[in-house]
Amino acid sequence: MNKLDTALVTSALKKAGFSIAESEKGADVVLINTCSVREHAEQRVLSHLGHLKHIKKSKPNMVVGVIGCMAQRLGAELLEDKTIDIVCGPVQIPQIAELVTKALQEKKRAVAITGKIRQESPENEALEEFESVFDSYDKQIPGQAFVRAMRGCNNFCTYCIVPYVRGPEVSRPPAAIIEQVKRLAGEGVKLVALLGQMVNAYKYNTNGKTYCLADLLYMVSEIEGIEWIRFVTSYPTEESYGQILKAMADLPKVCNYLHMPAQSGSDKILKAMNRNYTASKYLELLDKAREIVPGIAIAGDFMVGFPGETEEDFGKTVSLVQKARYKNCFVFKYSARPGTTADKRLQDAVPQEVKKRRNIKLLAVQEKISEQLAKQFLGKEVKVLVEGLSKKANVSTCSEKGYQQLMGRTAEDWIVVFDGPVTLAGKFIKVKITRTSPLTLFGEMS
Ligand code: SAM
Ligand code: SF4
Numbered sequence: 001m002n003k004l005d006t007a008l009v010t011s012a013l014k015k016a017g018f019s020i021a022e023s024e025k026g027a028d029v030v031l032i033n034t035c036s037v038r039e040h041a042e043q044r045v046l047s048h049l050g051h052l053k054h055i056k057k058s059k060p061n062m063v064v065g066v067i068g069c070m071a072q073r074l075g076a077e078l079l080e081d082k083t084i085d086i087v088c089g090p091v092q093i094p095q096i097a098e099l100v101t102k103a104l105q106e107k108k109r110a111v112a113i114t115g116k117i118r119q120e121s122p123e124n125e126a127l128e129e130f131e132s133v134f135d136s137y138d139k140q141i142p143g144q145a146f147v148r149a150m151r152g153c154n155n156f157c158t159y160c161i162v163p164y165v166r167g168p169e170v171s172r173p174p175a176a177i178i179e180q181v182k183r184l185a186g187e188g189v190k191l192v193a194l195l196g197q198m199v200n201a202y203k204y205n206t207n208g209k210t211y212c213l214a215d216l217l218y219m220v221s222e223i224e225g226i227e228w229i230r231f232v233t234s235y236p237t238e239e240s241y242g243q244i245l246k247a248m249a250d251l252p253k254v255c256n257y258l259h260m261p262a263q264s265g266s267d268k269i270l271k272a273m274n275r276n277y278t279a280s281k282y283l284e285l286l287d288k289a290r291e292i293v294p295g296i297a298i299a300g301d302f303m304v305g306f307p308g309e310t311e312e313d314f315g316k317t318v319s320l321v322q323k324a325r326y327k328n329c330f331v332f333k334y335s336a337r338p339g340t341t342a343d344k345r346l347q348d349a350v351p352q353e354v355k356k357r358r359n360i361k362l363l364a365v366q367e368k369i370s371e372q373l374a375k376q377f378l379g380k381e382v383k384v385l386v387e388g389l390s391k392k393a394n395v396s397t398c399s400e401k402g403y404q405q406l407m408g409r410t411a412e413d414w415i416v417v418f419d420g421p422v423t424l425a426g427k428f429i430k431v432k433i434t435r436t437s438p439l440t441l442f443g444e445m446s
Helices: 002-015 039-058 069-080 090-106 123-133 174-186 213-221 241-250 267-272 279-292 311-324 341-345 352-375
Strands: 029-034 063-068 086-088 110-112 144-148 191-195 203-206 209-212 228-232 257-259 297-304 328-333 381-389 404-409 415-420 428-436 440-445
Touching: 002 029, 002 063, 002 090, 002 123, 002 144, 029 039, 029 069, 029 090, 039 063, 039 069, 063 069, 063 090, 069 086, 069 090, 069 110, 086 090, 090 110, 090 123, 123 174, 144 174, 174 191, 174 203, 174 213, 191 213, 209 213, 213 228, 213 241, 241 279, 267 311, 279 311, 297 311, 297 352, 311 352, 328 352, 352 428, 381 415, 415 428
Parallel strands: 029 063, 063 086, 086 110, 144 191, 191 228, 257 297, 297 328, 415 440
Antiparallel strands: 203 209, 381 404, 381 428, 404 415, 428 440
16 A cells, blocks of 8 residues: 555656655655554654654755655654654645645645544545546556555454554545556556455445446456456455455456455454454355365465463464465564554553564464475466566576576466566566475576
């Protein structure tokens, strides 16, 4: 979501005459797009601001803006730090060019956030317009772009800050989404990822019809030039699930990939988190997905150390991970977020070292599963959308002249590393897998 907002803000500022600076030192304006999901993300922003304060000593006219969720959460409080000139929440990003221009020309500091974030805001219209005018294709990953299907969230998982900083759930009009995807296809985008906090809850009523995510998938599939479609993130619920999986099975362009966070394997903890399912219901949903879409790759999110999580509860999470057989999963240590129900009612009592131990253990359990799943690709040929240089491109030595170590992903989101010319970025190629590690497939172009 933040990457998408960054792309839109960049596009809006470019249209207003700005260009991207090489570094902070050479910039007139520095904008930090922020995340509030965990305290650690906010701490990184604060330490970055410390660094900017230092730069600003020799460049007092440099404008510094904090945008996104942390801006919405802390508002005017952020202006106590004299380094900051602009505070702009996620709903106010359509005002960004104006805010930056004013700060530069009039040396005015400004806060633009929503007062009553849980009320449907008239600013949503401006947001819709902003989204449809500006471009979410920033070419950071050639050939790929994000498209928002939904804003906000109404789910109120007790640990989560998102409903308080991104506001109520709003599905975007299907016509606007389709228009946007067509434009992206015209710019050479091949993979679109439809985004929503509970993207499977997408619902839009117009002309006597209710559109759901499956309808969107059918419509986007018809767009020429788009070859792969993903959607993230899915909430484990029965509603619309069958239709979405059927669309995935029917439509070759829809990637066989589902990101469906479980958060915990203990029903007691799931209840305390206000997640409306049990561990067994969650596993049933995975079975259904595998039955309707054979070969589907599933990814999960888990949180360890939620208040009240005992060793027994954690054992249930380990057992769920063993049964779920994810392609990969993301594990986070619970971080108390001010204003959330969990923070108000429960004590963050699981010690940091216990959270850390559980985090490491869960990742180790998953690693074994990922390793087994990865091995199934040995000797096989996979279709890959090339993203660009691999992380180790600078240290790897390639035998063939002009080749570098590249990376891409399969439709099921497996990371594939191979040698090739960097001009392949944004293109589809075939790679024969010769070696695997738990999270990466290595191979040769065929
Ligand atoms: N909407 C998605 C969903 O419901 O699964 C996820 C959105 S959240 C921004 C991404 C992940 O961050 C969650 O799946 C959760 O595991 C983690 N997360 C959210 N709040 C957290 C918190 N307070 N502490 C630690 N991790 C958190
Ligand atoms: Fe947060 Fe839950 Fe909404 Fe996901 S569904 S954004 S975890 S409140």
